Amino acid sequence: MKSEPRLGVAWVRSREREMEGWDPNTKSTLTQIPLLTTKAGPRDGAAWTQRLKEEYKSLIAYTQMNKSNDNDWFRISAANAEGTRWTGKCWYVYNLLKYEFDLQFDIPVTYPSTAPELELPQLDGKTQKMYRGGKICLTVHFKPLWAKNCPRFGIAHALCLGLAPWLAAEVPILVDSGMIKHKDDATTSTESS
Amino acid sequence: MACLCVGKCFNSVEWREMEMEMELQNLLSDLQSLTNLSLPDPSLHAPLRKIQSRVDHIANLAKAEPVRRSKVKDMSAEVVDSNPYSRLMALQRMGIVENYERIREFSVAIVGIGGVGSVAAEMLTRCGIGRLLLYDYDKVELANMNRLFFRPDQVGMTKTDAAVQTLSDINPDVVLESYTLNITTVDGFETYMSSLKNKSFCPNKQGSGVDLVLSCVDNYEARMAVNQACNELSQTWLESGVSEDAVSGHIQLLIPGETACFACAPPLVVASGVDERTLKREGVCAASLPTTMGVVAGLLVQNTLKFLLGFGQVSPYLGYNSLKDFFPTMQMKPNPQCSNVACLKRQEEYILAKPARDAAAKAEMEAEAPSTEEGPLHQDNEWNISVVDDCELDGPDTRSSDVLPEGLTHELPTADEFKNALTSEAPTNDNDDLEDLRRQLEAINSA
Ligand SMILES: [Zn+2]
Numbered sequence: 001m002k003s004e005p006r007l008g009v010a011w012v013r014s015r016e017r018e019m020e021g022w023d024p025n026t027k028s029t030l031t032q033i034p035l036l037t038t039k040a041g042p043r044d045g046a047a048w049t050q051r052l053k054e055e056y057k058s059l060i061a062y063t064q065m066n067k068s069n070d071n072d073w074f075r076i077s078a079a080n081a082e083g084t085r086w087t088g089k090c091w092y093v094y095n096l097l098k099y100e101f102d103l104q105f106d107i108p109v110t111y112p113s114t115a116p117e118l119e120l121p122q123l124d125g126k127t128q129k130m131y132r133g134g135k136i137c138l139t140v141h142f143k144p145l146w147a148k149n150c151p152r153f154g155i156a157h158a159l160c161l162g163l164a165p166w167l168a169a170e171v172p173i174l175v176d177s178g179m180i181k182h183k184d185d186a187t188t189s190t191e192s193s
Numbered sequence: 194m195a196c197l198c199v200g201k202c203f204n205s206v207e208w209r210e211m212e213m214e215m216e217l218q219n220l221l222s223d224l225q226s227l228t229n230l231s232l233p234d235p236s237l238h239a240p241l242r243k244i245q246s247r248v249d250h251i252a253n254l255a256k257a258e259p260v261r262r263s264k265v266k267d268m269s270a271e272v273v274d275s276n277p278y279s280r281l282m283a284l285q286r287m288g289i290v291e292n293y294e295r296i297r298e299f300s301v302a303i304v305g306i307g308g309v310g311s312v313a314a315e316m317l318t319r320c321g322i323g324r325l326l327l328y329d330y331d332k333v334e335l336a337n338m339n340r341l342f343f344r345p346d347q348v349g350m351t352k353t354d355a356a357v358q359t360l361s362d363i364n365p366d367v368v369l370e371s372y373t374l375n376i377t378t379v380d381g382f383e384t385y386m387s388s389l390k391n392k393s394f395c396p397n398k399q400g401s402g403v404d405l406v407l408s409c410v411d412n413y414e415a416r417m418a419v420n421q422a423c424n425e426l427s428q429t430w431l432e433s434g435v436s437e438d439a440v441s442g443h444i445q446l447l448i449p450g451e452t453a454c455f456a457c458a459p460p461l462v463v464a465s466g467v468d469e470r471t472l473k474r475e476g477v478c479a480a481s482l483p484t485t486m487g488v489v490a491g492l493l494v495q496n497t498l499k500f501l502l503g504f505g506q507v508s509p510y511l512g513y514n515s516l517k518d519f520f521p522t523m524q525m526k527p528n529p530q531c532s533n534v535a536c537l538k539r540q541e542e543y544i545l546a547k548p549a550r551d552a553a554a555k556a557e558m559e560a561e562a563p564s565t566e567e568g569p570l571h572q573d574n575e576w577n578i579s580v581v582d583d584c585e586l587d588g589p590d591t592r593s594s595d596v597l598p599e600g601l602t603h604e605l606p607t608a609d610e611f612k613n614a615l616t617s618e619a620p621t622n623d624n625d626d627l628e629d630l631r632r633q634l635e636a637i638n639s640a
Contacts, residue, residue, distance in 0.1 A: 039532075042379050049627060056630035063637050075638045078631065084379045088638075108377040110417040113456065113532065117377075117414060131412075132331055143413065147459065147605040150532075 022141060023165075030160055032065055034058045039151035041111040042084045051112075052083045055154045062156040073167075074159060076103060083107070086155065090120070092167040094175055097182045103163070112151040115143070115158050118166075126179045129170055136166045217252045224248060264365050268294045268321060277364070278321055290502045297366070299501050300394055300403040302326040304376060304385075304419055306352040308340035308486035309433050309493065310409030315342055316494040317367075318360045324368040324394050325360070326403065327353045328385060330375040340483050341490075368394065377418045386422050404501060406430035407493060411479070413460065413605075420455035423447065424535035427542075431500075433493045436462060439480040442489035443512045444496060450539030452509060453525035456532055459603040463512035463521065485515055512601060521600040532608065 022030075036054040040047035059076065066072045076088035084107045091100040101123060105116040117135045124134035131137060142162055146153055153161075174180045224245050228238070262277065270282035284290040301322055303310045306329040314325055329352040333343045347355040353371035360369055372388060374381040392402040406428055408419040416432060423430045427449050435442040441463035447454055492511060499505040509524040527540045597603070 043382075053625050053627055053630055056627070056634055057625075060630070060634050060637060063634070067637070067640075077635060077638060082379070106375075106378045108414050108418065109379055109382040110377070110414065110421055114377075114414040114417050132334070144605050148608060150608040 022161075026160065026165060029065070030157065033062045033156045033160060035149075035152040036112075036154045037151070039112060041109055041113075042082060042107050043109055048083075051151075051154075055083070055156075058154045058156040062160065073164065074103065076155070076159070079104075086116075090159075090163060090167065092171040094172050097175075097184075099171055099175065099180060099182065112154065113147075115146045115153075115162070116155065118158065118163050123170075123174070123180070127170055127174060129166070136163065138162050139165065214252075217248065220248055221245075221252065261362065262365065268297065281320060290504050293502065295502060296321055296498075297323045298395060299405075300324040300326065301497065301501075302328070302389060302403045302406045304328045304406065304408050305410035305415065306356050307331070307409060307411060308337070308481055308483070309435060309490045310407070311340075311342035311352070311356055312487060312490035313407055313409060313433075313494050313497075314356055314360060315363065316490065317497065318364045320494075320498065321364065322367055324370070326388060327356055327369065327371045328374065328376060329353050330373055330381070340481060340486055376422070377414050382418060382422065385418075386426070389422065389426055389428065401426045401428050403428070405497060407497065408432045409490075409493070411435075416455055416460070420447070421533070421535065424449045424454055424533055424539060427539055429500075431493060431496060433489050435481065435485050435489055437479040439482040439485050440515045441513055442485055442492075442515075443510065444489065444493050444508065445510045446496070446500075446507050449536065450527065450541075450543035453527050454531060454533055454536040454539075456536060457528035458525060459605040459607055461510065461512075461523075461597070461601050462604040463514050464600055464602045485513070488513060488515070514600060519600055521598050523598050523601060 034054075034057060036051065036058060038047055038051040038054055040051040042048055044051075063072075063074075066074075073092065074088060074090040076086050079085040079087040085104070086107070087102070087104045089100055090103045091098050093099075101120045103118065103120060105118050107116055108114050117131075119134045120130075120136060121134040123130060124132070129137040145161065146158070149157075171180075175182075224241070228241050228245070265277065268278045268282060269276050270279065270286065272279045272283075278293075281296075282293055285293045299322060301317055301324070303314050303317075303325060306314065306327050310327075310329070314327060317325060331352050333347045333350050333352055333355050335345065335348055337343050338345060342359070343352070343355055344359075347358070350358070351371075351373045353373050357369050357371050360367060370388070372384065374384055376382055376385045389401050389403050389406070392398060394402065398404075406419065406423055408416055408430060410416055410419065411434075416434075419430060419432070422428070429446070429448045432445040432447060432455065433443070443461065443463055445461075446452060492508075492513065496507050496511075500507045508522060510522060512519075512521040514521070527536065527543075529537075529540065531537055531540075
């Protein structure tokens with residue numbers, strides 16, 4: 001292979017590609033989610049409390065926006081007082097049927113430098129697009145965009161950029177291949193436990 | 194799944210052994226009752242006795258304990274078949290290593306007991322390392338069998354337990370500590386930090402309780418957590434990684450304050466030469482090969498041994514491109530604008546310690562003694578990285594994407610400045626009440 005001066009070229013290319021690969025819908029939704037300002041993780045005491053407030057505001061705005069756009073697709077709330085563990089549900093409608101899954105994640109100690117790893121435990125082992133423990137496998141586009149926008153992206157952005165496209169890509173495959181069945185469609189439901 | 198055994202926990206091999214033993218007992222008692230019957234045909238007695246003695250023999254064989262070697266008090270250089278350390282002590286006789294037996298004083302923490310970490314652990318165990326601390330939260334799966342170390346009969350065990358099982362068999366002299374936890378979570382991280390700080394193994398040791406941390410994890414999040422802990426503890430570590438397409442890898446030495454930390458610059462990746470956009474990612478997260486992982490584990494442990502025992506040179510960064518058999522190297526100095534607060538603190542300390550380092554270097558030159566016999570080698574690291582001249586530290590930071598050597602590229606971009614913000618920020622008001630916001634979200638959630 002010919003050796004090119006990778007340096008600048010790769011850099012420029014990565015900037016051009018920053019929002020390449022995202023569908024227009026995701027892009028426009030993303031820009032409407034309020035950004036965050038405090039760079040603090042769960043070990044940062046008072047600064048984390050400030051960050052947590054920003055997370056809530058951003059999540060409230062995003063949830064409201066989804067509802068008013070008739071695109072409500074998740075519920076999430078803190079599972080502990082420190083706001084380091086979050087649990088809830090997410091769902092996706094395919095062929096007019098709603099498929100719902102448990103959603104959970106921890107806020108990593110290095111947050112927001114690293115994004116939370118979103119988990120759908122019920123789908124663990126059912127798709128290749130998942131790491132062990134049910135952590136969803138994000139696209140090549142996610143991590144660069146997250147890194148570039150640290151600390152402005154929060155939980156709401158992770159859901160919008162990470163989970164929403166994942167569900168849109170994987171649920172149809174999982175349903176069509178018979179890996180998951182709709183809960184009204186089977187005697188033993190695979191998506192409720 | 195939680196193990197339901199009461200008291201001692203049996204793995205699948207032990208269960209199978211117990212079952213076999215019970216079956217043999219049953220077979221023996223069946224035979225016994227058969228011979229006790231007054232058989233009509235006396236010619237049957239002889240063959241029956243023969244069967245009985247064969248079953249007895251098998252039962253005795255099954256009962257025999259597997260061969261376990263006992264602990265060794267001192268490492269002997271004696272060249273006999275029964276000495277597990279003779280070939281290692283030969284390194285000393287040949288003049289490669291000055292004092293091999295020091296390896297028993299060292300503690301190494303291995304984070305991630307997967308395709309690289311487990312093999313690194315086995316290598317260090319066979320080398321007679323003093324103490325290994327193993328961290329992983331995963332279980333052994335059949336899908337791991339394309340890699341080295343774990344066996345199919347260990348499927349279902351935690352990787353840390355399975356590793357302890359195998360490693361303690363191979364070398365009972367090594368002190369093994371296993372931690373089944375995820376270091377990226379708040380609780381896991383705290384336990385991880387305190388385990389590194391524990392100095393009970395070698396109370397006189399300077400710094401933390403371990404001599405080196407090996408990062409053998411497979412994701413950015415966990416590497417950043419290792420980086421955070423090591424920056425806070427001023428702990429030298431070696432990072433390792435294998436690309437998701439399984440054809441390249443790297444190792445990197447990180448000395449807080451002295452070399453770039455993992456957050457100083459976007460992580461480097463070895464360019465495989467395959468255009469990322471032609472790489473087919475549909476339907477898979479990651480590929481893996483025992484070869485690439487074995488090579489990276491070998492490079493990692495070789496540099497660990499050099500670092501601990503003070504021979505050769507430790508590579509600041511060594512890449513491995515398996516498609517071209519190309520090994521790019523480079524070195525990186527810390528970024529004065531690093532986003533990691535602990536990194537900046539370490540950088541400051543390193544600069545403040547410059548006069549002391551200079552004096553020590555001068556004294557060493559004057560002494561002209563080639564031997565560096567006493568003192569922990571990793572305390573004074575000048576010998577192992579010829580990297581950065583101190584004068585360079587005063588100049589502006591030149592480490593940027595356009596000084597990367599051929600064959601290396603950055604994996605992630607650096608964070609943008611705020612001026613490029615996508616939209617307006619959320620209005621921040623310190624008077625907001627957290628509990629109030631929580632209730633607001635709950636209200637919308639249940640609406
Ligand atoms: Zn740094």
